Amino acid sequence: MKRPRKPDELCVALDEISGSGHHLSCRKHPGWVAESLHEEKSIDCGFAEDIRIGLDFFKTGKTVIVRGTIATTLQLRCVRCLEDFTLPLAAAFSYNLLPEEERELPQEMEIPREEFEASYYSGTLIDLAPLVLEQIVLHIPMHPLCRDSCRGICQHCGADLNRAPCRCADDEGTVSPFSALKNFTPKQKT
Numbered sequence: 001m002k003r004p005r006k007p008d009e010l011c012v013a014l015d016e017i018s019g020s021g022h023h024l025s026c027r028k029h030p031g032w033v034a035e036s037l038h039e040e041k042s043i044d045c046g047f048a049e050d051i052r053i054g055l056d057f058f059k060t061g062k063t064v065i066v067r068g069t070i071a072t073t074l075q076l077r078c079v080r081c082l083e084d085f086t087l088p089l090a091a092a093f094s095y096n097l098l099p100e101e102e103r104e105l106p107q108e109m110e111i112p113r114e115e116f117e118a119s120y121y122s123g124t125l126i127d128l129a130p131l132v133l134e135q136i137v138l139h140i141p142m143h144p145l146c147r148d149s150c151r152g153i154c155q156h157c158g159a160d161l162n163r164a165p166c167r168c169a170d171d172e173g174t175v176s177p178f179s180a181l182k183n184f185t186p187k188q189k190t
């Protein structure tokens with residue numbers, strides 16, 4: 001038996017959205033994303049502070065327009081030097097939500113389905129948590145770098161090259177990129 005999800009702060013009832021719109025703001029604790037994603041998706045990132053969410057709702061006909069902002073600080077590990085670092089996340093987004101019934105509309109629509117980006121709601125309660133989670137996941141860098149110029153770790157000795165250069169490069173210096181030219185004697189003009 002499927003239990004209906006417990007409505008939380010990110011749920012809004014359709015009739016709450018009046019002509020002048022509806023505003024909702026809330027904070028989620030740093031563990032909220034991992035808890036809410038369950039096994040659907042794992043994220044390689046933590047949160048250094050609460051996640052602040054602001055949402056504005058407007059209704060035109062049956063369509064609900066949601067504009068939102070998300071602000072927090074990500075806790076990441078650099079893929080090059082393996083040091084932890086933080087990165088501010090600030091996302092702004094908007095979605096058009098259509099009632100579930102509209103999904104089954106005949107295909108004679110003028111706009112091709114793929115170009116018509118919309119999400120759907122069913123019933124009279126809209127749960128924004130999936131959209132907020134989607135936005136957060138989209139903003140987590142796939143290959144986090146503490147900075148673009150991160151030098152990473154030496155493959156040979158494991159030294160953190162951001163702190164100081166190691167001696168490995170010196171040892172390799174004997175293999176100069178020009179060594180191939182060593183035996184090259186320019187053809188002499190006669």
Ligand SMILES: [Zn+2]
Binds near residue numbers: 080082147150151152
């Ligand atoms: Zn780094």
Ligand SMILES: [Zn+2]
Binds near residue numbers: 157167
């Ligand atoms: Zn080294």
